[in-house]
Amino acid sequence: MLPAEIELPLLKTLESAGDHIGELKSYIDAINQALLAAFKKGASIDSVITGRAHLVDKLLQSIWEQKCDPDCGAALIAVGGYGRGELHPSSDIDLLFLVEESLQQESEEQISAIVTLLWDIGLNIGHSVRTPEMCATEAENDITVTTTLMESRLLAGSESLYTEMQAATGPDKVWPPDAFFQAKLEEQQRRHKKYDDTAHNLEPNIKGGPGGLRDIQMIQWVARRKFGVTSLNELVERGILTEAEFRSLELGKKHLWRIRFMLHTITEREEDRLLFDLQQKLAAAFEHRDNEANLAVEQFMQKYYRTIARLQRLNEILLQYFEESILNADEKREITVLNRRFHIVNGYIGAVDSQIFSHRPLALLEIFFLITQNPMIRGIRASTIRLIHEHLHLIDRRFRNDPKAKQLFLQIVRQSHGVYRVLRSMNRYGLLAAYIPAFTNIVGRMQYDLFHVYTVDTHTLFLIRNMRRLTVPELSSEFPLASEIMASIDQQETLILAALFHDIAKGRGGDHSELGAVDALHFCRAHNLSEQQVHLISWLVKNHLVMSMTAQRKDIEDPDVIRNFAKLVMTPKHLKHLYLLTLCDMRATNPKRWNGWKDTLLKQLYRHTLRELNNPQSEADDYSELQKKQTQAREELADQDQKAVTQLWMQFSTDYFQHHSVQEIAWHADVILSTPEHEYPQVRIQCEMKPGASEILIVDIDHDNLFAIITSIIDQCALNIVQARCETTDDNKAINSFSVLEEDGSLICDRHREEEIRSRLIDDIKNLTEPPVNSRHVPRQLKHFEIPTTIEFSQDKTNMRTLLRLQTADRHGLLSRVGLALSQAEVRLLNVIIATVGAMAEDTFFLVDRNDEPITDPEHLERIKSLLLEHLE
Template sequence: MTSETPRRRRPTPPRFDNAWLAELLAGRDPLPQHLRAAHKHGSSRLSELATAGASAAALVAARSRMMDTLIRALWRRNLGRTRGLVLAAVGGYGRAELHPCSDIDLLVLAEEKLNDRRAAALEQFFTEIWDIGPDVGHSVRTLEECRQAAREDISTATNLIEARRLAGSKKTFEALQELAFSDELWTSRSFFERKLEEQRTRHAKYHDTAYKLEPNIKESPGGLRDIQMIGWVAKRHFGARTLADLASYGFLSREEHRRLVEGQGFLWRIRWLLHEMTGRHEDRLLFDHQLRLAETMGYEDSEHSLAVEQSMQRYYRTVMELNRLNEMLLQLFKEAILLEGDPRIQPINERFQLKNGYLDVVDRDVFRREPGALLELFHLLQQHPEAEGVSAGTIRLVRQHCHLINEDFRRNPDNQALFMAILREPQGVTHEFRRMNSYGVLGRYIPEFGKIVGRMQFDLFHTYTVDEHTLFVLSNLRRFALSRFDHEFPDCSRVMRGLPKPELAYLAGLFHDIAKGRGGDHSELGASDALRFCKRHGLSEYDARLVSWLVRQHLLLSLTAQKKDISDPRVIHEFAEKVGDQLHLDYLYILTVADVRATNPELWNSWKASLFSELYQNTSRALRRGLVNPVAREELINETKRETLEQLDSAGINTEAVRGIWSALPGDYFLRHSPSEIQWHTRALLEHGDSGKPLVQVRRETERGGTAVFVCSPRDDLAFARSTAALEQLGLTVLDARIVSTRDERTLYTWVVLEADGEEIESAERGREILRVMEQEAGRLGGDPRDIRRRMPRQHRMFSTPTRISFADDERNDRTILEITTGDRPGLLTRIAGALLDARVRLQNAKVATVGEKAEDIFFITETDDSPLDSEARRQELEQALKRQLEDGADSTSL
């Protein structure tokens, strides 16, 4: 024999030996306390094996065998001599898939109605199972009752298909199995159609995406339920007992079977660990679980990626693959079950055809002969909307030939032209880019995109993985381009359809976050990627640089709108200079709205929409005037006054009285408020008169979105902190705060608020409650702010955001800009206001923004004599006061 290098032996995985349990139960009638101790010991041993690296498949099977032994012992103890009863495991237990806190689902099949003695024995049997430890779900039925229940409920029929005999008559159980697989309950066709509809409904509940920040590993698309769905149909129609049987029937290749089993094992391992960590039946991957799972599974932080982000990327890529396999297998089942007889063939070209309504290759060698067909496939789907999708066999071939998309493929002019044709097609852009991502084509064609597939950011702001977010951006842009969605965002739709080349916006959307996770500035890196891609694909120098500029500046508009005082004409002028012309502004505006909406839909609201629109409109106006001829501050103030006076005069309001009110107001007031707001304030002040008492008004519907709360009171530096505390105690989210000091020693406050969940305040009763509480606070002149007593949301407690404080000079307005980034929490604004009081600082204006778990707030402040904070000593004094207030409340769950 020739000598060979010896192969390294794989370590033998630890195994769960049931012998100790058999010995415990042998030759005796075990008491419940013995079985309880056995369950506890066995569960502990399984936990040790999980820690030692035992496979999830071995663990769930071992736990199932352990429960079989314990439950059979209890059955013998209580009903061992009883005839005419069958004990069967159903559900996950029927599949012999038990996790630490899985329910034990049992069916007792009775040949006839139970007498009192048998009923009492069964009740004792179930009680003793409960006493051992696991949660038990059970039903007791005759065969006829099983028939009736299964006809009415597809879930019951599914349970019968999965039933596994534990004890009792084999003959009676065989009768149950014969019933379960018979057409008198559900035909294969009706069973498949109902289960398919069940899956569609379940996926829709999770917005047809598996990529939410806190996914459900069982119910979300690509989760364990999708694998179970495959098994149910395979058992009912084909009689397959295992996933491996599908391979022998030709439905799965060996490689696909391997991926399916590996994916299932990975999800089982996560589920096992989740149950052990929480001590309950838990299928949600909540943030706190994600951190502990990453550590338990051995992930470590790297330079550009947290351990939790790495582990979650593996999770998302796994469910993406499982979702793809689920789609392919169900399509194969559909062809086998629903599409009987000779297939309907409609030729398209020499490479593709429609087969039974699905796009299909003419032969299996199409992609090998002509790799460009890997892109042509998606273009044809756009051009043939009557196609229901892609045939399962073609999906499999696409996956098998993705490796042909290499550098030569990418440099091929025909393939480049095909990609741009897909992007420019008037319909189906979003659907096909999603399909390209799902089948693995998009990540191969744009390798940089492949790196962000399944990549998550561990925060509350970025709701989706980077690739899923990017595809939502593309979807939002497409909705702007289609007239049937004009009612959603009329301004964006108008701007979008005025663009000369919409595909440039789509390219910017595809590349805007493509460099996430690489380190460095993702906007700069992505801009370079976009420039190279556009030039390679034949775009003109101007168009390529426009796309690159959009990627580099994709955050510019949202940051300007949310962090700067866009009522200041000079801020508008500076922004207009950066944008340069109307075309760049148009592209940037629609990209920004599409991006922010796709980042976290729950944080999008009418207030943000109005901010972005206001900045867009004011910048358009500045560009029309010309950058060398900016709008003068006084000109804008006079224009606002003139427009408001015309409205008041037409309403019969005495203009001389109006000018009397306005004489006490500084010019900044007319910059910070719209004519509609000024008219509302003016009317309220005229009606209130010169009583010297505070004035409070609430307007539930405003042009900027949200509910406006207006307070006019004698100057009192405690008033802001007190009023903000009242708003937060009411459970309101403050979106904006504008403060104006008048020349007659009063202060005008205007807050814009929403409910804590981001919803508009709708009921008149809620509006009256806000008015009542704010009037009480305004009347407590000089009183201290009330404590905030609200619990911090669960998700926010998982994040530790370091507090960052910075100062900048606003020389043009003689004030100081204070920027605070810290963890969001109840009472945050009240604490900040308290710190300003402690440092004897006056608040002039505020821009409030919450980004997931972070608060990023801007405050415009002065000394009490309205001069800026010039000295470093004063700024340090304020910084220390802020840190004292914020650090005192950072660890509190209530304030």
């Protein structure tokens, strides 16, 4: 309840307001200000949320008395969340106007006047007008209506009418407990699926996501329908909920309430998503401060994620209990004995008695090993989940040093089935962090960027899930090369352990790869793995980012890049393990950003490196490879004049032949040799030329701003450029080839779409001298990151070119702006390696001057940098 010093002045304001719109608005504003002030002064969230509902009750009752006759034959009912007596600042006020059928027309006129007044004074109301019979019909057809009416309260009007409605919609009339539970369980499963069955998303929904407020309400609804209880505390009295679980539920609910209260206050609307910009504001509101290892927003979100993890576990325990007591109450218990400690009851594994873990702590790991041995096990019994949680303290240093515990853990990760499922459960119930103490730090840890869309622990488990999918024959068509390599790996636990430790040191300060490698080394040695396996796992953790960075940020067609990478990986065995770890890691970081192009880059790097490891190449071999390419390309150009082909290729740089495939070289030559001078520009689109991306080839007479114009048009066609290569012949023909993807990561596969892009490019290239102004909408999330622009130059002396590395905020039209700057700086662009990490673009440009020489003059380099900053800032 609210303190009298807050409530009484507000009620006096209401008393004098009558039905004056202005004064009623003032009353509502006074409620908002008083409750916000009380919250900031430390008032309990319960008193604030229930206090708002109480004060709105008084407002509605006052209006009812003024607008409705005592004998109008109607009742005003609070339903839904408001019916529970809970009201957040911007939540809808759900009302049911209950009317007698015989007096429906007369009462509806008075109800209309009330609704109009409520809208006029600015209340967010959701309302319906029904008779008790209509309520019963609607409830029978829609379980959501039943749920809403279950939580109803009579505010004013006919008590007998309200009692009639309750009786007509009770469990003996519609939706008996078993049907109600089954329907709500399926509803929750659908809701969770919308959020990828994880609460640990980038911008979680505090209400609807797994572990959110809806999951708490789910428990309340089922308990109310089955047992008639109106509060969670009553479940403790019935022995359904333990006192500790009740406290955990209440603490979790109150934490989520506080966050939701501030969400509504900050946004001034009913907002239940923890959007990126709001996370920072909430972190400040809850007085988190940045430190050396973690941002304030990361601290705030970690507390949030750990809260909902506890709530999700409690939701699972209680719903499983309800399933046993409601759905399966009359079923015969099917019991399969596994050993003296565990049995399976109706598909769920459980402890034979409550003292199992006290008498034999190793059983805390044994139960998970048994799950991997029995695929028919659906999960762990609710009572046993409780026992596990209550006995986690037994996993101490002595437990972890026990050879039998070590052997059990290794047996779990060595299984051919169920490893991901078991590790996920061990994480959910706290076993993983208890057994590997360093894992505790990453539970619920979110990085504040757009690249990592899951918490670190969830990402780690998804990585392992991706690995396990590679072992399933029925799924081998997803990643055939990776599945083939995985089948050749003898000790697959090497990959599982590397995955568990690859991000384990995040949030501790320092290089998490280096720190994690040390953790992995100690853990594996403590578990008596062979030194060869220990070093491989530690090496994988230390280098788990290298392959993705090489594939996406370096020129993997450059033989020197391949040779250097091959020196790092040393052996085909190291390469195979690193390839599998990298593939699964990239897919588990941000599945929506994974695409066929990244898959292609990784496979190319793997194959190039494997060839180098098996047959090291010299510079003479590199030259021989280029000659071989030309010979093969000539075979595809049999219809062309071979002397003309030779003359054309004499105008190309060695770099061109190094960076294009045989098919591309032949395609480009065919287009140029078949095109009269007056028919430029030529634009061609191919979807089969290169795996993982569509290819756009544009050949034109070179002129200023050509690259900037082309890239701007491609961007405005809603395409993402993933690679760009440029070549200018001695007779001034510009050959620009772009690997592109649709915004959803797919190829251009529609002929009408191809023609639309082609026509747009031809028309604009012909008519524009400067790139068009970019008008595309900037994604909301990108607006909340302040990323400074950094520019670095280096010299590639082997290939006689200058490398420009650019880090800046990702945005539409970025390549076009860079192209303008480079054109004004009088340099030629040879190649672009494009890498986007969350909100940051990390692109590498390969440049030469107008004489095809590397750019070494400091003044010229400074001019390039100044022009870039001018165009980008």
